[in-house]
Amino acid sequence: MNTPSLAPALPEAPAASFYEAAEKIYPREIKGRFATRRRWTVVVLLGLFYGVAWLRWDGQQMLLFDLPARKFHIFGLTLWPQDFVYLALLLIMAALSLFFFTALAGRVFCGYACPQTVWTELFLWIEQWTEGTRSKRMKLDLARWSVEKLLRKSAKQILWLSLACYTGFTFVGYFMPIRSIGSELMNLSLGPWAIFWIFLYSLATYGNAGYLREQVCKYMCPYARFQSAMFDKDTLVISYDPARGEPRGARRRGSDARAKGLGDCIDCTLCVQVCPTGIDIRKGLQYECIACAACIDACDEVMDKVGYPRGLIRYTTEHAMAGKRTHVARPRLFVYGALLTFAACTIAYSLATRTPLILDVIRDRNTLYREVHGDWIENAYTIKIINEDDSGHVYRLQAQGLDRLQLAAPGNPIEVGPGTVSNVAVRLQAPEGVAHGVHAITLRISALDDPKLSRTEKTRFIGP
Amino acid sequence: MTAHKLEVDDGRDRRHRVLIALVLWPSFLAASVASLLFFAAVDPQLLRDAGPMIFDNLNRDAGYALGFFFFWAIAALASGLSVYMIRTARREDQSTDGGGRRQ
Numbered sequence: 001m002n003t004p005s006l007a008p009a010l011p012e013a014p015a016a017s018f019y020e021a022a023e024k025i026y027p028r029e030i031k032g033r034f035a036t037r038r039r040w041t042v043v044v045l046l047g048l049f050y051g052v053a054w055l056r057w058d059g060q061q062m063l064l065f066d067l068p069a070r071k072f073h074i075f076g077l078t079l080w081p082q083d084f085v086y087l088a089l090l091l092i093m094a095a096l097s098l099f100f101f102t103a104l105a106g107r108v109f110c111g112y113a114c115p116q117t118v119w120t121e122l123f124l125w126i127e128q129w130t131e132g133t134r135s136k137r138m139k140l141d142l143a144r145w146s147v148e149k150l151l152r153k154s155a156k157q158i159l160w161l162s163l164a165c166y167t168g169f170t171f172v173g174y175f176m177p178i179r180s181i182g183s184e185l186m187n188l189s190l191g192p193w194a195i196f197w198i199f200l201y202s203l204a205t206y207g208n209a210g211y212l213r214e215q216v217c218k219y220m221c222p223y224a225r226f227q228s229a230m231f232d233k234d235t236l237v238i239s240y241d242p243a244r245g246e247p248r249g250a251r252r253r254g255s256d257a258r259a260k261g262l263g264d265c266i267d268c269t270l271c272v273q274v275c276p277t278g279i280d281i282r283k284g285l286q287y288e289c290i291a292c293a294a295c296i297d298a299c300d301e302v303m304d305k306v307g308y309p310r311g312l313i314r315y316t317t318e319h320a321m322a323g324k325r326t327h328v329a330r331p332r333l334f335v336y337g338a339l340l341t342f343a344a345c346t347i348a349y350s351l352a353t354r355t356p357l358i359l360d361v362i363r364d365r366n367t368l369y370r371e372v373h374g375d376w377i378e379n380a381y382t383i384k385i386i387n388e389d390d391s392g393h394v395y396r397l398q399a400q401g402l403d404r405l406q407l408a409a410p411g412n413p414i415e416v417g418p419g420t421v422s423n424v425a426v427r428l429q430a431p432e433g434v435a436h437g438v439h440a441i442t443l444r445i446s447a448l449d450d451p452k453l454s455r456t457e458k459t460r461f462i463g464p
Numbered sequence: 465m466t467a468h469k470l471e472v473d474d475g476r477d478r479r480h481r482v483l484i485a486l487v488l489w490p491s492f493l494a495a496s497v498a499s500l501l502f503f504a505a506v507d508p509q510l511l512r513d514a515g516p517m518i519f520d521n522l523n524r525d526a527g528y529a530l531g532f533f534f535f536w537a538i539a540a541l542a543s544g545l546s547v548y549m550i551r552t553a554r555r556e557d558q559s560t561d562g563g564g565r566r567q
Contacts, residue, residue, distance in 0.1 A: 067503075067524070067525070067528060068523075068524055068525055070507060070524075081503075081504050081505070081507070084504040084505070087504070191525065193525035193526060193528075193529055194525070196529070197529075219481075219485045220485055220489050222490075222493070
């Protein structure tokens with residue numbers, strides 16, 4: 001029996017060949033439960049992408065990875081490059097979520113949320129709107145150039161290009177303040193690098209969503225290749241039920257297919273026509289399948305028409321197909337879930353206890369020590385105070401760890417404005433009698449107006 | 465599978481695809497990660513101040529872009545070498561039909 005297997009496509013499947021002249025795929029338009037769901041996901045995700053860039057929070061862009069200023073604004077929180085650990089944790093969480101949902105529900109990400117899918121869907125809508133249904137599009141491509149063909153094709157190109165440019169602009173707007181690059185664009189005073197990145201991302205959108213489409217999933221996507229490592233026999237996959245469908249074959253309406261020895265598949269090939277990656281789901285599960293469920297919608301509609309029960313192609317698991325029980329709760333899911341929870345808690349805890357203040361101490365490397373006032377030993381340091389807070393503070397600097405240690409810092413307490421870095425030259429002095437050898441000492445800064453706002457750093461004091 | 469397919473059929477179209485899908489694309493991904501990690505720790509402006517004079521007129525944006533393309537080029541070199549090594553390797557399973565075929 002043709003049980004679904006995760007082995008890469010069968011040898012005769014042309015889709016697996018890398019060098020086949022890629023045939024253009026004309027996905028057939030589809031209506032149904034999953035198509036509706038997918039349409040809504042696309043609308044919501046694209047709405048978020050195009051909309052969030054313009055939202056503001058506390059007078060700042062709500063989500064802005066401001067690369068020119070090297071500051072990240074996330075929901076009113078300002079993160080600095082020194083806070084990279086949060087970004088790293090967020091990325092780890094994203095990866096773990098992908099693992100978790102893949103193990104649970106297969107390639108839901110591919111079919112519904114992947115930017116490649118989402119923008120391809122949007123570009124397909126435009127294509128359907130300007131060039132018509134699948135059969136019309138195929139005819140139009142074969143037809144000789146005419147006024148109608150020219151109009152339809154150029155309407156599509158204009159819409160595609162404008163959408164691609166706007167997408168590129170919005171994307172760059174998450175890395176440079178979108179309002180200022182917007183007004184600079186209007187005044188034609190946009191910097192060369194901003195133009196370059198907008199152009200590059202517009203081109204990528206246009207090419208990926210307009211032309212490459214399923215080829216990105218088939219040939220370029222690493223996730224498509226390694227997702228099978230997260231699959232097991234209880235993972236939700238889209239599968240054709242060969243036990244019920246085979247042997248497939250056309251039949252007259254109302255004729256007794258059972259008597260003729262036929263299964264439920266009427267071989268209408270609609271499941272192939274709607275497939276955005278151009279595979280035949282009836283050949284078993286293939287890595288080209290992005291789990292968009294378009295074939296389920298198509299097959300259900302046909303089953304309704306011929307009066308057979310739905311679900312010849314359906315969401316199922318390998319265990320269910322083999323007539324065994326499907327276990328939703330299984331160790332793999334608990335492990336992914338636990339790691340995910342741990343990462344989330346770590347982020348939440350460290351953000352909640354985060355002090356928006358950083359102290360860096362660098363010992364003067366040129367001289368170990370020098371003698372001053374006859375019998376005192378002096379060490380020099382440069383300290384860097386980074387005030388990550390949105391308001392300015394005055395910090396008092398203190399040194400500890402050695403008897404009669406004295407601090408000579410100009411302008412102590414030190415004022416540091418909101419979101420700025422201050423470098424201060426600091427000298428520490430101790431009597432020669434206690435300064436022999438190497439001593440571990442601590443430097444501490446604390447805000448005068450908020451004692452909780454403090455940082456302590458260790459450094460060394462070196463004597464003769 | 466990929467290595468095997470690389471031996472079958474030739475053509476300019478194919479070579480372009482290998483270049484894009486197996487060399488430029490993976491190195492693009494690697495360069496993105498490298499840029500993210502590198503520029504999280506290093507401010508391009510500091511590099512400019514420490515580097516040779518020809519960089520003096522560049523701003524931070526240019527620094528990011530140059531860094532990214534530098535990483536991309538290096539990663540593409542690695543990917544390209546890998547593809548080249550696979551393509552020119554003697555293949556065990558072809559030793560029966562006239563020894564290791566070379567391209």
